Amino acid sequence: MPYPKKKIHLPVIWSPEEVACLIEAAPIPFYHTILMTLYGTGVRRAECAAFQNAYSRVGRSRVSEQRT
DSSP: OOOOOOOOOOOOHHHHHHHHHHHHHHHHHHHHHHHHHHHOOOOOOHHHHHGGGGGGGEEEHHHHHOOO
């Protein structure tokens, strides 16, 4: 007896206009920064949430993470 085929779920890809709308809808600048970081770097939500501000240095328009 053959197994049923598994459905392949493709990721939802947003248009640049939809992404811009989402970023502009951020209620406070902190959320705006988080959304811009997620979109600009391609990191996952959980990776961004795990990024500790204490281990980062923001300056000269770059963020560098300390390695521990």
